[in-house]
Amino acid sequence: MFDTLSDKLDAALKNVKGEGRINDLNIAETMREVRRALLDADVNYQVAKDFTNKVKAHVTDEKVLQAVNPGQQFVKHVYDELVYLLGDVHVDLNQAKRPPTVILVAGLQGAGKTTFVGKLAHFLKAKGRSPMVAAADVYRPAAVDQLETLAGQVGVPVFAIRGADGVPVKDAVAVAEQAVAEARRMGRDTIIIDTAGRLHVDEAMMDEVVAIKKATEPDEILFVVDAMTGQDAVNTAKAFNDRLDIDGVVLTKLDGDTRGGAALSIRSVVEKPIKFAGTGEKLDALTEFYPDRMAQRILGMGDVVSFVEKAQEQFDAEEAEKLQRKFRTQEFDLQDFYDQLQKIKNMGSLKDLLGMIPGVGKAIKQIDVDDEAFRHIEALIQSMTPVERAQPEIINGSRRRRIAKGAGMEVQDVNALLKQFREMKKLMKTMSKLQGKGRAVDPTQLLAGR
Structure with a gap:
């Protein structure tokens, strides 16, 4: 969605991002590139011209030129004009006074x-x-x-x-x-x-x-x-x-x-x-x-607000508290894991969801994120009995062979899933201990095994 336009605007704004000072030369060059990016995106010529003229009028204001970080002020004005161009505010559907x-x-x-x-x-x-x-x-x-x-x-x-x-x-x-x-x-x-x-x-x-x-x-x-x-x-x-x-x-x-x-x-x-x-x-x-x-x-x-809204549609407060309790008591099992996968899938395309996280969209642009990435995990869990999902530790060699055959996969795939699940439960246990001691948890350190 808007990938080409986003890339070209990012390239155009590199001239001023982070700059301690901006001047007539880099303003003119940047606005020329912004207008070119808009026209390449098939934006109406007059609309593109008006857009760049308005941004230029804002960024040449003395308050912007003398600001602590004029480069950031420049980007902010581009953002403000984009919002205005797209409609300024969200408008709901009209509703009849008397249904329907x-x-x-x-x-x-x-x-x-x-x-x-x-x-x-x-x-x-x-x-x-x-x-x-x-x-x-x-x-x-x-x-x-x-x-x-x-x-x-x-x-x-x-x-x-x-x-x-x-x-x-x-x-x-x-x-x-x-x-x-x-x-x-x-x-x-x-x-x-x-x-x-x-x-x-x-x-x-x-x-x-x-x-x-x-x-x-x-x-x-x-x-x-x-x-x-x-x-x-x-x-x-x-x-x-x-x-x-x-x-x-x-x-x-x-x-x-x-x-x-x-x-x-x-x-x-x-x-x-x-x-x-x-x-x-x-x-x-x-x-x-x-x-x-x-x-x-x-x-x-990114678009954190939309991401949170999608998550709230799938996870309510009572369910989240129940899940946290299972994390703390180590009762989180493969059935719970399977249920959470379904909720994540219901939130929409994985690549689209990741693109809503600031800084992630551009990083994964060239990566092919498969929406069916969880399918093999689902197949393996579906091949298990309810008792096996609740107590993965009872899954011995013969059970692993049966599960693999039922999912149309190999025993090593079952081994990999069980290993990942054990590591995830260890991570949850560590997080619970740190939170119990009142210490802030840095997820990046936990994921790195520190």
């Missing part, structure tokens, strides 16, 4: 619109809402089937109208209008309407989605755009906004090899906030868009 909240989703074909509808339903359900989805994309082959499959995976109802032959009725306005009524009848608090897309903006598509808007009076209109398409995405968003007056933008495929131009230009050109970002194919690969957090990640500062 109607969310209309529009966009071009291929942008990931229908998948986003499924992801949004999953997101809202996780927040305690009771969403329902409506299949108003009645033209694309299998669009209704796709939405029904996604809704089934999420566990939410889907509204569609099919004829006696099972073929979707090609009346998107009727589908949307009746879906709202059905959601109200069923007591659902949210109805998400998936609309038809085209390969390009055309009058027929616009007329239909405008008619759906008029019939359903949505509380929120979201435009889904493929971040990979750069400035084309911005132009398409503007065309939709001119007709629909959208409430927000959703950027999909931010996990791909995107240059970032759409994300950095769309807020300024369309003047509507980015509300969500799609970061993968899975239904949970959807994040709320926070301009400050995204700016931090672009500048290589």
Whole structure:
């Protein structure tokens, strides 16, 4: 996500980072490189020009030039302008005063619109809402089937109208209008309407989605755009906004090899906030868009807040206390270890998670972090009996051979897992002792075996 832009901005800011003094020469050189980095990322030319002009105006201020560390002040102003460029503040979804909240989703074909509808339903359900989805994309082959499959995976109802032959009725306005009524009848608090897309903006598509808007009076209109398409995405968003007056933008495929131009230009050109970002194919690969957090990640500062939020979704305070108690009493077993692995996996892509930690993202950029790295450990633990998971010390030679065979692996793999687990329990015991004595624990020293 924004890897190329992040690298180029980092290279551009090296001229001033840590500098005790900055002058007109290195300011001009740095701003030239920053503007080039933005243009290479397919940022709108006027947006890039305004950005660098604003930063330059700030950093040439006497207070900055005479500051204790003007280089850091320079980077701070770049960060501040990036946050502003990305939307300044996070904007939540609108909600109806009287349920259901109607969310209309529009966009071009291929942008990931229908998948986003499924992801949004999953997101809202996780927040305690009771969403329902409506299949108003009645033209694309299998669009209704796709939405029904996604809704089934999420566990939410889907509204569609099919004829006696099972073929979707090609009346998107009727589908949307009746879906709202059905959601109200069923007591659902949210109805998400998936609309038809085209390969390009055309009058027929616009007329239909405008008619759906008029019939359903949505509380929120979201435009889904493929971040990979750069400035084309911005132009398409503007065309939709001119007709629909959208409430927000959703950027999909931010996990791909995107240059970032759409994300950095769309807020300024369309003047509507980015509300969500799609970061993968899975239904949970959807994040709320926070301009400050995204700016931090672009500048290589990490995103600790998002990391903590993802962790809090998986680990509650009571469970954490129970786990700490097991650490202290040495009751932590392989079943507990397996359960924690599942929670880590549920937090998302490993490389994405590591990238949220300040300083780690750039260090692992060239490393291939395999999301299936734990799979062999899971297979081995799954091949064990409940008693073996609770008491690993009873696993003798014959048990090891059986476990290895059940997991389709070798005995040495079982040996390696048990050795790693023993070492981890020793580490936990050491940490418990130090904490009991009131001493601060340095994890790096513990990991180094000191």
